[in-house]
Amino acid sequence: MICAQQPRTRLVHLPTPLEAAPRLSDALGVDLWIKREDLAGLCVGGNKSRLLEFVLGSLRTTGVDTLIAHAARQSNKLRDIAAAAARCGMQAVLLIPADDEADHEAPQGNRLLFDILGADVRVVPAGLDHGAVLALQEDVRAELAARGRRPAILDRALDYGVDATIAYVDAAEELVGQFAALGGAPHSVFIAVGAGMTVAGLALGLKHLGAPTQVVGVCVAGTAADLDATIRHHAARAAERLGIATQLEAGDVVLVDDYAATGYGVLTPALTAVIHRFAREHGVVLDPVYNAKVALALTERAAVGQVPAGAKVVMFNTGGTPAIYQYAAGLAGTLE
Numbered sequence: 440m441i442c443a444q445q446p447r448t449r450l451v452h453l454p455t456p457l458e459a460a461p462r463l464s465d466a467l468g469v470d471l472w473i474k475r476e477d478l479a480g481l482c483v484g485g486n487k488s489r490l491l492e493f494v495l496g497s498l499r500t501t502g503v504d505t506l507i508a509h510a511a512r513q514s515n516k517l518r519d520i521a522a523a524a525a526r527c528g529m530q531a532v533l534l535i536p537a538d539d540e541a542d543h544e545a546p547q548g549n550r551l552l553f554d555i556l557g558a559d560v561r562v563v564p565a566g567l568d569h570g571a572v573l574a575l576q577e578d579v580r581a582e583l584a585a586r587g588r589r590p591a592i593l594d595r596a597l598d599y600g601v602d603a604t605i606a607y608v609d610a611a612e613e614l615v616g617q618f619a620a621l622g623g624a625p626h627s628v629f630i631a632v633g634a635g636m637t638v639a640g641l642a643l644g645l646k647h648l649g650a651p652t653q654v655v656g657v658c659v660a661g662t663a664a665d666l667d668a669t670i671r672h673h674a675a676r677a678a679e680r681l682g683i684a685t686q687l688e689a690g691d692v693v694l695v696d697d698y699a700a701t702g703y704g705v706l707t708p709a710l711t712a713v714i715h716r717f718a719r720e721h722g723v724v725l726d727p728v729y730n731a732k733v734a735l736a737l738t739e740r741a742a743v744g745q746v747p748a749g750a751k752v753v754m755f756n757t758g759g760t761p762a763i764y765q766y767a768a769g770l771a772g773t774l775e
């Protein structure tokens with residue numbers, strides 16, 4: 440086990456299911472399997488649920504009792520930090536950017552879950568760059584420490600980023616084991632790319648294990664050129680912590696940024712159609728921000744032969760389903 444020596448707090452149900460999707464396979468012309476990270480548990484599942492096992496494992500040994508993080512108001516990361524804090528008897532302090540319209544609406548989706556889970560939610564200025572976000576989190580950490588708390592900041596630039604990457608090295612090993620039991624490795628895996636930690640860990644783990652599987656990262660924002668270097672940086676930090684020599688090189692992850700251009704979290708007709716298709720041909724509800732873009736990329740690449748006909752392909756469903764409630768107007772009532 441590559442990650443066996445890493446501190447870990449058990450929070451989720453592993454291994455997550457690996458489901459055959461025969462109706463979608465027939466429709467897409469590939470042998471599709473869905474890795475149901477969205478069923479991991481904790482609160483509603485997803486990639487953030489899995490990675491918090493490593494984050495909390497590291498932090499609990501240091502006596503931390505308060506978790507501070509900044510992200511979007513519909514963030515899956517913040518929801519799972521709130522859930523993990525609740526599970527472990529800690530306080531979550533969540534910083535979300537101001538939004539004139541949403542600040543006056545009843546909370547919904549993940550933002551509602553922050554409240555239900557008992558987080559201390561603070562609205563902060565919108566549009567801050569990453570340096571300003573780090574400084575703001577540090578101010579909150581100092582304020583809480585002065586009140587006797589033992590706070591830690593969960594930010595991708597800090598240990599959180601390493602733990603998040605390591606968690607998907609672990610997921611890679613889990614996947615390889617599942618396919619070994621079934622017989623035959625997959626041709627490719629498709630997974631969403633936001634900040635890039637998840638895909639970095641998955642690709643690093645598969646490469647370290649010698650799996651003959653291509654990793655296709657579907658960017659939800661940003662450009663492939665920028666994200667490629669970021670992903671290799673995440674992988675290098677994780678490899679260093681794990682004490683392994685494997686490194687990611689340019690080209691180890693096939694980055695697809697064609698679906699980033701429509702905008703982060705913007706629901707297009709093509710995304711609506713693919714959400715409906717996966718729901719109606721497999722019963723899985725994909726989130727519009729991350730996994731609908733992955734499903735669309737997979738569908739379109741299979742249609743033009745970029746995935747060979749009949750090839751065994753895995754789609755990681757990394758969760759995020761609470762976001763659908765924010766898109767009710769676009770997703771409802773469009774029966775073809």
Ligand SMILES: Cc1ncc(COP(=O)(O)O)c(C=O)c1O
Pocket residue numbers: 485486514515516603631632633634635636637638726729730757758759
């Ligand atoms: C549902 C979901 N999938 C995928 C990702 C992408 O993970 P990463 O930021 O590690 O690329 C995120 C990140 O927020 C997410 O919430």
